[in-house]
Amino acid sequence: MSRFKPHSSPYSLFIAMLPILATPAEAAYQFYMDSFVVAKDFTSGSLDPMVIFAGANIRFEDEFDAGGPPPDLTGVSNFDKNANGIGDFSYVVNVAQNGTVGPEVSYQGSQDLLSLSSDNAVLYTGAGGTQSYRQYQGLVAESGTGLGRTARFAVAGVFQWIVPEDRQRYGIQVQDRTGSVPGDDIISLSVRGTGAGQASMDLRRSVYENTNGFTLGTHDLEMHDLVPPSDAAFIALALIHPTADTDQLYAGWMFLDADFAAASTFTLFDDPVDIFHGETTGYRPAFFASQPVPEAESWALMLAGLGLLGWRVRRSRA
Numbered sequence: 001m002s003r004f005k006p007h008s009s010p011y012s013l014f015i016a017m018l019p020i021l022a023t024p025a026e027a028a029y030q031f032y033m034d035s036f037v038v039a040k041d042f043t044s045g046s047l048d049p050m051v052i053f054a055g056a057n058i059r060f061e062d063e064f065d066a067g068g069p070p071p072d073l074t075g076v077s078n079f080d081k082n083a084n085g086i087g088d089f090s091y092v093v094n095v096a097q098n099g100t101v102g103p104e105v106s107y108q109g110s111q112d113l114l115s116l117s118s119d120n121a122v123l124y125t126g127a128g129g130t131q132s133y134r135q136y137q138g139l140v141a142e143s144g145t146g147l148g149r150t151a152r153f154a155v156a157g158v159f160q161w162i163v164p165e166d167r168q169r170y171g172i173q174v175q176d177r178t179g180s181v182p183g184d185d186i187i188s189l190s191v192r193g194t195g196a197g198q199a200s201m202d203l204r205r206s207v208y209e210n211t212n213g214f215t216l217g218t219h220d221l222e223m224h225d226l227v228p229p230s231d232a233a234f235i236a237l238a239l240i241h242p243t244a245d246t247d248q249l250y251a252g253w254m255f256l257d258a259d260f261a262a263a264s265t266f267t268l269f270d271d272p273v274d275i276f277h278g279e280t281t282g283y284r285p286a287f288f289a290s291q292p293v294p295e296a297e298s299w300a301l302m303l304a305g306l307g308l309l310g311w312r313v314r315r316s317r318a
Contacts, residue, residue: 031170031289032105032113032160034234034260035063038089038139038285039154040147045242047250049266052154052240060089060139064114069102070137089139092284097124098136108258113160116170116289123293131293138175138286147174147283149247154240155285161228161235161255164193169202170289172237174249176275185275188288189237189251191226199226201237203251203269222269233258238266239285248272 038060042052058077066075071091078089092098099122107113121133147153157172164170171190186206194200201224228235234256241249252268 027165027168027291028118029116029164029168029170029289029291030118031116031162031164032107033064033116033170033287034107034111034113034158034160035061035156036158036172036287037061037156038147039156040151042152042154042242044152044244047240047242047252047268049154049156049236049238049252049254052238053156063112064104065112067104069100069104069114089141092138092140092286095122097122098138099134101135101137107160118289118291121290124290132290133293134288134290136286136288138284140284147241147285149241150244152242152244153283154238154242156236156238157287158234158236158256158260159191161232163197163199164191165291166193166195168193168289168291170287171202172239172285172287174239174275174283174285176283187239187249187251187273187275189239189253190288191235191237192223194225200224201226201253203273205273205275221273222271224267224269228255229263231257231263233263234260247274249275 037053037058039052039057040059042054042057046052061077062070062073063075066072068074071093073090100120102115102120104112104114116135118133121135123131124134124136125131141147147155155172155174159170162170169190169192171188173186173188173190175186188202188204188206190202190204191199192202203222205221232255235253236256237251237253239249239251250268250272252266254262254266255264257263
């Protein structure tokens with residue numbers, strides 16, 4: 001009879017650990033998005049999404065039902081086209097930095113959703129050197145002034161209600177622009193996993209270095225625990241600049257049921273966020289999904305485990 005016991009052999013333990021070593025320590029994500037909308041020039045001071053995202057106020061709307069995911073604009077409502085037939089916005093294409101999104105998939109046989117999967121994410125280094133795997137899809141203004149401090153505008157994204165794993169996020173953002181700096185301020189609103197099957201609504205501002213002397217770093221502004229109603233199937237996120245010539249951006253969300261009817265009231269964060277510092281045009285709306293790169297502590301624990309495994313191998317040979 002063999003004296004070797006495979007189930008307790010250090011070699012079998014090493015083989016069992018190979019899949020862990022070959023994949024990121026963070027869990028993969030799979031989210032879905034129903035629509036992405038930009039509104040402009042609505043009633044001054046309004047914070048009511050039913051008023052803001054209605055009729056002629058909508059300047060861009062992608063319901064992800066044309067079969068071609070962004071940057072494809074087929075079937076997209078893109079109003080106020082200029083003489084060349086170009087609408088207010090087009091999608092930014094930078095696969096190396098932003099990854100890709102899609103495909104568009106069927107939901108309940110008639111409604112399509114956009115897939116956001118970590119399989120299509122790329123490594124991204126953000127404020128303060130923090131790293132994440134992310135998918136990002138932004139819009140750039142093609143005609144007129146797009147979005148800016150002098151305009152009333154709002155950005156919204158509707159996502160399937162999914163509780164992310166710890167520290168994973170999906171959401172929307174707005175960034176401003178100064179000269180050659182693509183965004184010295186970024187305001188993001190996202191659903192973030194907090195562990196144990198729980199999630200929060202995360203409102204944060206990232207502030208970058210530029211010629212005006214802004215510091216580099218990410219500042220969490222406010223978080224709300226999310227308690228979805230029993231019939232929640234989707235969640236709508238909105239960033240709203242309701243009054244022209246001001247610096248304040250408001251953020252809010254509401255749950256929707258499977259038929260996209262309101263399942264909760266529209267909830268606003270208590271205070272607005274300052275975003276503009278002298279810029280007047282060139283603001284970019286976007287949606288994204290992300291997960292963090294494993295922290296140094298995670299790798300340290302893994303290396304410690306490998307060290308223990310090596311010690312056991314050497315001890316078994318002695």
